[in-house]
Structure formats: C-alpha cells, structure tokens
Amino acid sequence: MANATAHTPARNDIAALARDAYLARYDGATRQLYAADLRVYFTWCAAAGVDPMAARRPHLELFIQHLLEDRGNKPSSVIRRMKPVRGFYQLAVADELIDRDPTVLLRLPKVHEDPEAIATLTPEQVKTLLRVAIDTSPAHAALVGLMSMLGLRVSEACAVRVEDFREDDLGYVVLRTVRKGGKIRVKPIPVPLLRIIQRAAGDRTSGPLILTRAGKQQTRAGAYDWTKRLLRKADLPENAHPHTLRHAAVTAVIDAGATLIEAQEFADHADPRTTLHYYRNRGNLDQHAAHLAARAFAVSS
Known part of the structure; x- marks a missing residue:
C-alpha cells in the first residue's frame, strides 16, 4: 500500500500536468498569453485554498468576481482571461483527469460595446x-x-x-x-x-x-x-x-x-x-x- 501511495501523483502535480498539456497545444505569443492567464487563476486558487482539479462552478464565479473587483479587469478582459481557463478544464475532462467540467453554465460578465467609442481613423x-x-x-x-x-x-x-x-x-x-x-x-x-x-x-x-x-x-x-x-x-x-x-x-x-x-x-x-x-x-x-x-x-x- 505504501508503494502504491508513493507512486500516486499529488493533486498539484496533476493540475500542473493538465495545465502543461493544455499549453502544449499552442505556441508563440498565444501560448505566453494563455500561460499568464492560467498563472493568474492558479495563484488565486492557491490564495483561496482551492484545488484547481476539484474546483466547481461557484469557485470560478468567485474568481470572476475577483478579476472584476480586485484586479479591476473590464468585462471584455475577464472573458478573454476565462477562455484558457475553459479550455484547460475541457481538455482535463477529455483526458479523464477530472470527471466534470466546472465551466459548464458558468456565467460570464456581459460586454456592452459602443462602436462609436472605439478609436478609429478615417x-x-x-x-x-x-x-x-x-x-x-x-x-x-x-x-x-x-x-x-x-x-x-x-x-x-x-x-x-x-x-x-x-x-x-x-x-x-x-x-x-x-x-x-x-x-x-x-x-x-x-x-x-x-x-x-x-x-x-x-x-x-x-x-x-x-x-x-x-x-x-x-x-x-x-x-x-x-x-x-x-x-x-x-x-x-x-x-x-x-x-x-x-x-x-x-x-x-x-x-x-x-x-x-x-x-x-x-x-x-x-x-x-x-x-x-x-x-x-x-x-x-x-x-x-x-x-x-x-x-x-x-x-x-
């Protein structure tokens, strides 16, 4: 039993494996951007005492609230940051590292863009x-x-x-x-x-x-x-x-x-x-x- 336990990966190792597997699908600037977004999420999980591999939808909605209120991210930035988080969990489910995707039915902030407010040049x-x-x-x-x-x-x-x-x-x-x-x-x-x-x-x-x-x-x-x-x-x-x-x-x-x-x-x-x-x-x-x-x-x- 002791030997079996010694060879069982720790939860943080599994999370790192899932993260690295997801990032391996990208390269260049996209990979760097997604790695930075996942780093923000993993840092929040550590501070909140949440195991990324055991997170549920309420945890992710608290993370979104953190992005909006504590980090001051705009709704459009939050939606962008959540894209790699969604992808991370979807791939983890596909790889059978977790049994459910906590981003299903996740509520994202709404973005109301005024086209006339976008900087443009004639x-x-x-x-x-x-x-x-x-x-x-x-x-x-x-x-x-x-x-x-x-x-x-x-x-x-x-x-x-x-x-x-x-x-x-x-x-x-x-x-x-x-x-x-x-x-x-x-x-x-x-x-x-x-x-x-x-x-x-x-x-x-x-x-x-x-x-x-x-x-x-x-x-x-x-x-x-x-x-x-x-x-x-x-x-x-x-x-x-x-x-x-x-x-x-x-x-x-x-x-x-x-x-x-x-x-x-x-x-x-x-x-x-x-x-x-x-x-x-x-x-x-x-x-x-x-x-x-x-x-x-x-x-x-």
Missing part, C-alpha cells in the same frame, strides 16, 4: 499618418504601411523579415506571414506598399524588415511608442494606437464593398462576428441589402 487621417511616417524614416513607414494596408497586427508587422517576401508564379510579390495562432498566410503586396517595403529593406536580403535606430528588430512595445509619436506629429486623435490602423484597414475594406467573408479573410478572423465589430457604416442606407432584394424581384409597372 482614410484621410491614415494617409496623413503615413506621410508623416515616410518623412520620419523608411522603417516607420514600413510599420504603418503593413498595419494599414495589409491589416497586420502590430506583433505580426514587427516579425516580418526581408526574406518573407517573394514573387509567385504570376509575378505578384507576396508576403508569407505567421499570424495569430501560428497560422501561415500569404498576402499580395500592393504596389504602393511594395515601394515602402523596398525602401525599408534597402540592399538587405535577409533579417527583420523593421529595424530600430540601433539596428535591432522592432518590438511590440517599441512599435507602440513609434505609433504614438507619429500620431502626435500628425496631430491625430490621442486615443488612437497601433491596433487602430488594423481597425481602419478592415473598415476601409468593408466600406469599399468587400463582402463579410472577404473582410474576414483579410483580417484573418476565426469568427465573422469579430469582423462585424469593424463595420462602422451600418447607417448608410445606400448600402442596405433591401436595394439588392428589390433589384432581384422588381417588375416593370
């Missing part, structure tokens, strides 16, 4: 920002160009390398990027953006495209600082930030007439409902679908 404002970036340096212009013309996330733009560009069989210059979740995507490079990229690359054939003054690859934090400085120089709204350029790109694509599926593909959203958040022209009656229905069914009088 096409003319993006043009102004791009002109200021071009006047500042080729690297600044490449950062703004990749985020505004390709809709890249700031971390994706910073990760672009000179060797990621190539010419396909039809003569298009394309960019191969590793996007959120490790997905590989190939995007065509429009001529205006190609000129910006060529100036940033110079005669280099490899290495990071966007370099700092010290010659190192730009980071997410550094790109945020660059963007804020450019916005101030361009006298543009102070609440704008790098993601605002991606938001402006997706909005511009939709306003130009792209379908929701085309916009979703451009933005690389897993769920089209995410793309809907970028649709800011819902009040334009000229684009209402009623015109399409009427055109299909109209008869001469």
